[in-house]
Amino acid sequence: RKExxxxxxxxxxxxxxxxxxxxxxxxxxxxxFFWYRQDxxxxxxxxxxxxxSGNEDGRFTAQLNRASQYISLLIRDSKLSxxxxxxxxxxxxxxxxxxxGKGTRLHILP
Amino acid sequence: xxxVTQTPRHLVMGMTNKKSLKCEQHLGHNAxxxxxxxxxxxxxxxxxxxxxxxxxxxSVPSRFSPECxxxxxxxxxxxxxxxxxxxxxxxxxxxxxxxxxxxxxxxFGNGTRLTVT
Numbered sequence: 001r002k003e004x005x006x007x008x009x010x011x012x013x014x015x016x017x018x019x020x021x022x023x024x025x026x027x028x029x030x031x032x033f034f035w036y037r038q039d040x041x042x043x044x045x046x047x048x049x050x051x052x053s054g055n056e057d058g059r060f061t062a063q064l065n066r067a068s069q070y071i072s073l074l075i076r077d078s079k080l081s082x083x084x085x086x087x088x089x090x091x092x093x094x095x096x097x098x099x100x101g102k103g104t105r106l107h108i109l110p
Numbered sequence: 111x112x113x114v115t116q117t118p119r120h121l122v123m124g125m126t127n128k129k130s131l132k133c134e135q136h137l138g139h140n141a142x143x144x145x146x147x148x149x150x151x152x153x154x155x156x157x158x159x160x161x162x163x164x165x166x167x168x169s170v171p172s173r174f175s176p177e178c179x180x181x182x183x184x185x186x187x188x189x190x191x192x193x194x195x196x197x198x199x200x201x202x203x204x205x206x207x208x209x210x211x212x213x214x215x216x217x218f219g220n221g222t223r224l225t226v227t
Binding site for chain 2: 004034041042043044045046049087089097098100101102103
């Protein structure tokens, strides 16, 4: 299994729909998890941290499943401005190196 | 948002040139990073500095030379690059690069898009 794996997409979703994508990780001792958003030709920006109990920020919900070693991101009532690449980020326990997934491309269709 | 600023935004250089990328963070963070992002590849960590000390060199060729004069500034010196080095180079910082601190997210600069001709 790759260290961090994401479905590259693209996910083409109509505006207003709900979309979810997962990210799997290989190191069971991983400590912290994040979702980043990256717009075309721009830098990644932190979207939200992922907490063990799950957390919500407006239309976005992040969840962690340690048993199955994946995190998920749910976007409700999607907006055109949600179109971007979503990067899964995992911080393993063994050293300082944070690992990025390749990203999932999301296109919200009008 | 100007927490982490990088210059230049775009750079075109020949294979025999020497140039430097600059990064400055205004967030009071202790760790700074250089990442490379090529098309269709995940972000690749190049270098990590914690409290001005280099703690990670991810098998980066010597034609890339980092410099961290203080915890707010980071440079990447480039010389005799190859066309395959063309990519987006991202600087990032985090609150604490301590091995025991895992919850500090990275804050990225807007990157330097480098083209090597």
